[in-house]
Amino acid sequence: xxRMHKINKYRLILFVIGLTSVWSASFAxxxxxxxxxxxxxxxxxxxxxxRAKNESLYQxxxxxNQSPDPSxxxxxxxxxxxxxxxxxxxxxxxxxxxxxYIPRGKxxxxxxxxxxxxxxxxxxxxxxxxxxxxxKVRLSWLHLFYWQQxxxxxxxEKAIFKELLEVAKSMLANxxxxxxxxxRAQLELSELDNRLIQIDEQIQTARFQLARWISESNAxxxxxxxxxxxxxxxxxxxxxxxxxxxxxxxxxxxxxxxFQAKVHLALEQYKPGFNVNVxxxxxxxxxxxxxxxxxxxxxxxNMDLPVFTQNRQDKSxxxxxxxxxxxxxxxxxxxxxxxxxxxxxxxxxxxxxxxTQLFIGSLIPQANQYAKATMTAYQNxxxxxxxxxxxxxxxxxxELEALKVKVDRDAARINLLYLQGK
Numbered sequence: 001x002x003r004m005h006k007i008n009k010y011r012l013i014l015f016v017i018g019l020t021s022v023w024s025a026s027f028a029x030x031x032x033x034x035x036x037x038x039x040x041x042x043x044x045x046x047x048x049x050x051r052a053k054n055e056s057l058y059q060x061x062x063x064x065n066q067s068p069d070p071s072x073x074x075x076x077x078x079x080x081x082x083x084x085x086x087x088x089x090x091x092x093x094x095x096x097x098x099x100x101y102i103p104r105g106k107x108x109x110x111x112x113x114x115x116x117x118x119x120x121x122x123x124x125x126x127x128x129x130x131x132x133x134x135x136k137v138r139l140s141w142l143h144l145f146y147w148q149q150x151x152x153x154x155x156x157e158k159a160i161f162k163e164l165l166e167v168a169k170s171m172l173a174n175x176x177x178x179x180x181x182x183x184r185a186q187l188e189l190s191e192l193d194n195r196l197i198q199i200d201e202q203i204q205t206a207r208f209q210l211a212r213w214i215s216e217s218n219a220x221x222x223x224x225x226x227x228x229x230x231x232x233x234x235x236x237x238x239x240x241x242x243x244x245x246x247x248x249x250x251x252x253x254x255x256x257x258x259f260q261a262k263v264h265l266a267l268e269q270y271k272p273g274f275n276v277n278v279x280x281x282x283x284x285x286x287x288x289x290x291x292x293x294x295x296x297x298x299x300x301x302n303m304d305l306p307v308f309t310q311n312r313q314d315k316s317x318x319x320x321x322x323x324x325x326x327x328x329x330x331x332x333x334x335x336x337x338x339x340x341x342x343x344x345x346x347x348x349x350x351x352x353x354x355x356t357q358l359f360i361g362s363l364i365p366q367a368n369q370y371a372k373a374t375m376t377a378y379q380n381x382x383x384x385x386x387x388x389x390x391x392x393x394x395x396x397x398x399e400l401e402a403l404k405v406k407v408d409r410d411a412a413r414i415n416l417l418y419l420q421g422k
Contacts, residue, residue, distance in 0.1 A: 031214075031221040033141050033228055040137045040213035041130060050126040057119035065112035071099040077281065087285035093296055097279030104304065105268035110261045117258035121251050127421075128247035135418040137213050139411060144206035145224035146407045150400055151199045157396040158192045161185060164392065167378075168385060181385035188389050230413045231422065236346055242420045243338045252331035259324035266317040270309060275302035338419060345415040352409035359402035367398040 041047065078091040086092050165185035171177035211219035234242075243249075281296035306313060374391035377383040 029221055030223040031218055033138065033224070036141060036210065036214050036218070036222060037134055037137055039215075039218055040133050043215070044129075044133055044213070046129050046133070047126060050122055050129055054119055054122040054126060057115050057122055061112050061115035061119055064115050065108050067108065068101045068103070071101075073097055073099060073277075073279070086283075090283070090285065090287075090293055092285070093281035093283050095279045095281040095296075095298070097277060097298065099275060099277045102274040102276065104273040104306075105271035107265055107268040110265040110268060113261035114258050114265060117254050117261060121254035121258065124247045124251040124254055128251060131247065131418050131421060133213060135414060137210065138414045138417075140206060140209040140213070141222065141224050142227070142407055142410055142414065144203065144210060144222060145227055146403060147199055147202040147206055148224055149403050151196065151203065153396065153399045153403065154192055154195050154199060157392065157399075158189065158196075160392055161188050161192060161389075164388065165189065171379075176381065177385065184385055184389055188393065227410060230410065230417070233349065233413065233416065234420075236342075239342055239346065239416065239419060240339065243342055244335070246338055246419065246421060248334055248338065249331060252327065252334055256324065256327045256331060259320065259327050263317070263320045263324055266313065266320045269313045269316060270306050272306060273304040276300075277302070342416070342419050345412045345419070349409055349412035349416065352405050352412060355405040356402070356409055359398070359405060363398055364402055367395045371395040 074094075074096040076086075077093050077095055078089060079086065080088050080092065086094065165182065168177050168181040168185050172179060172182055207216075207219045207222065210222055214222075277298070277300045279298040281298065283293040283295055285293050287293060371391045371394070374383060374388050378385065378388045
């Protein structure tokens with residue numbers, strides 16, 4: 001008997017060691033929120049696309065500031081059609097030359113400025129997208145945290161209702177309770193099982209949302225058992241100042257600068273452009289005196305005459321001015337949207353912070369005390385089982401409501417971090 005007891009003891013020790021090893025391996029492979037954020041940023045196709053667009057526009061800005069390449073031309077002039085001889089007529093020549101176009105005014109400068117500003121806009125879009133991705137990953141993580149914690153609460157409550165079922169059965173066996181009390185306890189357990197099914201569905205949904213950014217294999221490793229300590233919330237005025245530096249507004253400012261450059265570019269189209277041509281003509285014949293005919297040098301300048309501007313330059317200028325006005329209004333609209341979002345999220349954070357303190361300080365302790373007091377009353381035949389069941393259901397709902405309030409508060413903080421550019 002003693003030997004059997006020792007064997008069972010060793011088996012228990014080995015089981016605990018094995019279980020501890022499994023838990024340790026599980027936590028070692030667990031993915032933290034910070035790691036999830038880094039993975040999302042590293043593998044984001046959206047950020048890769050914006051980087052490519054930024055680089056493309058940067059290169060285009062350099063190219064746009066370069067003068068057009070000169071043109072090489074060549075040909076024959078004044079060849080007699082009766083003999084096709086190059087030494088028969090004095091004006092016959094073989095000509096070769098260069099042509100260079102000089103763009104209107106400072107159109108190269110402003111064209112390059114437009115592309116450069118658009119490149120800056122793409123850079124700020126990239127920063128804005130990075131914040132957007134961080135916000136989505138954090139909210140998905142928070143969603144997963146809520147449902148994992150909710151599952152823990154429901155499982156704990158299920159254990160309590162199993163105890164209540166045993167209490168009801170014991171009292172029924174002693175003729176101190178009714179059969180309906182046992183049935184009611186079984187009903188509550190079945191409802192908790194149904195809740196767990198729904199919670200598991202939400203946990204999987206949260207993992208799929210997270211997988212959008214970090215892949216399914218990494219999302220499966222996510223264990224949102226704890227949340228990071230978010231940075232302390234600054235004063236509202238500091239947040240308003242931070243909003244003015246938000247990448248979305250910087251994108252708008254860069255876009256405005258691009259359209260300003262485009263307006264200047266449109267104004268340059270009212271100025272003439274020039275085409276400078278230089279040619280050298282080779283002659284092969286000789287004069288009466290036997291001397292070789294001299295070669296010809298030709299230089300010409302062509303000038304654009306922006307005379308008919310009504311349907312070209314005027315329309316182009318008006319289009320650029322309208323686009324500039326629209327971009328300025330867009331920036332004002334986006335600032336108002338961000339400011340409204342800030343006011344809403346700041347208010348949510350304040351109110352949910354108050355609710356969190358109320359739940360921790362009063363509601364949860366009171367719900368627990370009421371459940372225990374109701375249990376004592378039931379065991380002393382001072383109340384019925386439905387009242388006892390409602391007390392513990394109320395305890396469960398209070399804990400879930402407290403969790404929801406905490407999560408809503410943290411969601412507001414995540415949204416404010418987005419506005420802070422963090």
